[in-house]
Each structure stands twice: as C-alpha cells, then as structure tokens.
Amino acid sequence: MSIRPLRNAFVPLLSLAVLTLCSVTGITGWAAGTYNDLLGVYREFRALATPDVRDGVPDYTPAAMARQAQSLAALRARLDAIDDSAWPVSQRVDYMIVLAEMRGLEFQHRVIRPWERDPAFYSPTNLGFGPKMHGAFGVPELPLDAERVPILKAQLEAVPSVYAQARANLTDARGDLARLGIVQKRIERNVFNRLAQAAAQHHPELVAAAEAARDASAGFMTWLESIEATRPAHGGVSKDEYNWFLRNVMLFPYSWDELLTIGEREWQRSMVFLKLEEHRHRGIPMI
Structure with missing residues (x-):
C-alpha cells in the first residue's frame, strides 16, 4: 500500500494545525520561545553566576548578592516562559540542565548563602578540598615562567582584601563552619609561608606579597577563633531542603532516606x- 494518499491527507491537516497555533499566538501574545532563546538565557545566566571582580576580589557584598538574586529571578521567569514540550529529547535535556543550574544558584541564595554563613567559602587558594570562592587559584611550584610571575603577584596582593571583605560579609557565620574554616586557614597560612620561602630563592619580587597573604590568612584564622564560640552552632540544611536539592538540582530520583x-x-x-x-x-x- 502506498503512503502517498496518507501523506497527501496529512499535509492539509498539519497546515491547519500550524495556522490555528499561529492564530492563537497572535491573539494571546504568547511566545513559546526557541532553542536559540534557551541558549541566550543560558549565556546570560553563566555571566550572572560569575560575581563581579574588583581589583582581583570577587564582590560578595550584600548589595552585590541582592542584585544577583534579583537578576536571577528575572532570568528564571524568561526560562519558565519557554515551552520545550515539542522539542527533540536532546534539546529538552539541555533545557533541564539549564533549569537545574538556575535552581542551584537559587538554592545558594535561599538556603546555603555561603558568602554570609561559611568562613571557609572565602578561600582565595584552590587547595583541592572544601568550598572556595570564584577565582581561587592553585599555588604553583617555583620557579615560574617569567610571564606567570606578575599574575601570581596580583593574585597574592588581592588576598588581604578578600579577608577584609569576608569579615564584613559573614553576618551569619556558623560555629561548625567556622571550625572548618580555622583548619583550612591554618593549612593556607602554611602554604603561603612555604611559598614566601621558595620565592626568596627564585622570585624575590613575590616575597612581600606572599608574606602579606600569609599574615592575612593567619589574621583571619585568629578572628574566626575569637568568634567561633559566639555563633550559632550548626550550619547544616534540613532534610527537606536537602531532598529538594537532590530532586531539583541534582535531578536524583531518590530522597535522602532512600539514598541512605x-x-x-x-x-x-x-x-x-x-x-x-x-x-x-x-x-x-x-x-
């Protein structure tokens, strides 16, 4: 049996459906959005998720985070307005990934708020463990190539300002998170101290910046030791919030109890x- 008669009968029906949809769209003003619209929203989201950097220091001040949350809500509304129901599966997966990432940043603002609760979040160095702020850098082995020396110097010179901002931002620091931060800063202080010693042999122009970073880290650790006992004891999230994170951000089908x-x-x-x-x-x- 030839499929041509069926195809010839189907085309007018499809055309009628498209015309009907276009008519409804024109009446209501509703726009489904395209995959390119999704890509545009995602690019804006990735730019928004990266904090502004001023003189090498990411801006996590209350005003900056309030602006980020407001812009995030507007982007989320634009994402919600995109109808992906008729897209290919691969594109619908992309939509879910973008949605999950947005939910993740929403969770940061609504629940975790590390910029005001978690002292260890303010880690300018990437030591391979624990939370870390945007732009955290790995401490390299010396000597360095000549072009990398000024880059490392600028990173080290920003460390004292990072900790100055951290003290002002941490308005809701928690005791258990402060204790973790103390351990982290003790390690970081030692890393900066070894870097200063190595710089004395290979790059003397880095010594002052490395020592200033070491002293800033040690000073922040001392400050945490002085406030740790006065802050609320626990910084964890509730089981309900964690279940929300698992299902809506990680896209797990299991709850905390089921995973256990x-x-x-x-x-x-x-x-x-x-x-x-x-x-x-x-x-x-x-x-």
Missing part, C-alpha cells in the same frame, strides 16, 4: 562478599 538505604545495602553486600572470599581462602594467610 541504598548505601547501607551496598555496604552490606560488600561485607557479605568479603566474608565469602575470606571463607573461600581461609587456608591462605592474611596479607
């Missing part, structure tokens, strides 16, 4: 396997 059950079952399974193997090889000495 899965983890316990996997641990039990691994222990059973271990005991079976130990029994199987019981005649062989343990390594």
